[in-house]
Amino acid sequence: MDTVFLALRVLVSLGAVLGVIWFATRWILNGKRSPLGRTVKAKQLTVVAKQGLGAKASIAIVEAGGRRFLLGVTEHAVTVLDQLEVPAEPALPTTPIRLPSFERALEDAQLTQGQGAPVVVRDPIPLMPATRRAAREAEATRPAPSRVSGSLLSADTWRQTAMALRRAR
Template identity: 35%
Template structure:
């Protein structure tokens, strides 16, 4: 009988502690939301490129950043303010090809919004857009040669 009383006291004490923690967590999280302490960084989309590499579109204080993420580093690929017309987004998505899934469409919209240029709407040819950043692109070879020259 004595063991039963001890077990009930332990369970009751544990319940009181868990209820107190739950109450404090709810009260503190409401206080942070009321003060306007929202998360300043929002991940808009993520697209895996390889096993350990991906491209991430992040929104920070009215700016969208396209980030290249690997195990060793995070690199800013492009930075853009959020003022992008809807028609430019639709043109960019049609140039990228029609993705099959909803997350891929959302990521394509985010990427197009981040990489679209305000000065000139997306009018590049599909072939040059498809080669951009690949080993077949002439600009990639020019950039590589320039980096090698700087290293000497």
């Protein structure tokens, strides 16, 4: 008989916990997509920016229905001051950004450190191969990394350190 009451208590507790989780997800995900794939009511009004002008007055840019409005907001009234154009989204760059390697930048800095000449920065090293074939060839010629590569135990780390110290003299 005790096991029946224990099982009933476990089931009621489990139901209560699942109910709390269900209500919490409905409350948190209001206006977003739920984990089950259903769309909960989407926000139809978005405050883009708001600036206070005084104790009880402010202006706000609000987006509603694909249009933006400049609103004057006071304690007793909301007034449409102007209708604004929705700015176009900036296009993302399609080519990767090329950056110089740290080693070459360090060499450039060391070469010009003792001289009064301006710094001459070389063209950046391409980070990504231009084609898939070039990427496969580069991968095939690259030696396999050891378990200690990049750490204090690696011989390459000590070799690079010694070279950098020799150049610094």
